[in-house]
Amino acid sequence: MTFDTKLVGKIGSMALIDKESNILDYTLIARLSSELKPGYIWITSGAAETGRLDYIKRNGTELVGEKEDVKTDYAAQGQSILMSTYREYVDSKYSLRQVLVEHQHFNDPQKREHLKAMLLRAKDQNAIPIINYNDAISTEESRRFEIQSLKDKTDKVVECVDNDETASQIACLVKAENLIILTSADGIYKDSHDPSTLISEISGKDIYEVLDNITECENYCNGASRAGANGAKAKLEYIKDAVKIGTKVIIASAKCSLHDLLSGKAKATRIGVR
Numbered sequence: 001m002t003f004d005t006k007l008v009g010k011i012g013s014m015a016l017i018d019k020e021s022n023i024l025d026y027t028l029i030a031r032l033s034s035e036l037k038p039g040y041i042w043i044t045s046g047a048a049e050t051g052r053l054d055y056i057k058r059n060g061t062e063l064v065g066e067k068e069d070v071k072t073d074y075a076a077q078g079q080s081i082l083m084s085t086y087r088e089y090v091d092s093k094y095s096l097r098q099v100l101v102e103h104q105h106f107n108d109p110q111k112r113e114h115l116k117a118m119l120l121r122a123k124d125q126n127a128i129p130i131i132n133y134n135d136a137i138s139t140e141e142s143r144r145f146e147i148q149s150l151k152d153k154t155d156k157v158v159e160c161v162d163n164d165e166t167a168s169q170i171a172c173l174v175k176a177e178n179l180i181i182l183t184s185a186d187g188i189y190k191d192s193h194d195p196s197t198l199i200s201e202i203s204g205k206d207i208y209e210v211l212d213n214i215t216e217c218e219n220y221c222n223g224a225s226r227a228g229a230n231g232a233k234a235k236l237e238y239i240k241d242a243v244k245i246g247t248k249v250i251i252a253s254a255k256c257s258l259h260d261l262l263s264g265k266a267k268a269t270r271i272g273v274r
Helices: 026-033 047-059 067-089 109-124 140-151 163-173 207-218 231-238 240-244 258-263
Strands: 005-011 040-044 095-101 127-133 176-183 201-204 248-253 269-273
Touching: 005 109, 005 163, 005 258, 026 067, 040 067, 040 163, 047 067, 067 095, 067 127, 095 109, 109 127, 109 163, 127 163, 163 176, 163 231, 163 240, 176 258, 201 207, 207 231, 207 240, 207 269, 231 240, 248 258
Parallel strands: 005 040, 005 176, 040 127, 095 127, 176 248, 201 269
Antiparallel strands: 248 269
16 A cells, blocks of 8 residues: 555644643653654644643733633644744754644645645655644634534535544545554553553454444543543544555554654554554
């Protein structure tokens, strides 16, 4: 099977935060950034949470107002911090390109092809795309209206309500060999309270059996790491599209290096055809 991109990776909001200090985990970002290179596409969550922590640091209090307005303001503040942090730690010989996406970039054929071409050009131009959902200008109300309008016309609609979905759709778009989703956990568990129940592999003799086994494992998943997150069950549902095209999926802790995950040295949940 031929792939156009080596790796699409994604890191979640809570995995980016040093919970003890309540700031970005700069050591983690530095380590991961040092591994990014052309041919890799990186999806980063965390703009709103980073903006929130930065606002509190500078003002001593949280923003007050409508939930959507507060999220917009935090995300706009956090985006610049995230990008400047990645820029600081990614090898200086590589270019970085910020890409903010919304659902229409996947549901409109022309925009989808434009996005795909830009992402695929990056490798030959010595550049690394850093992608995030455009929370700063996309309100929940407008998004729901637009999504419903699309659902009235077609069965297959990409919503991008979560960056796990965004990551899977990007992997499909650029035909990625590997999709790594980094979280605050080591992978998918049969019992989230018992680390010994880590599911190290979800596989099958063909795509259909793998998809059936993914659905079975969804029954073990409950809860999420933060308010607004969709949790492990949603991760498994979102990655099905990537699995269908033959992408190998790895769900693992952000404490692991990309090299160790790709080489099989680090523990994780690995998903794909045997």
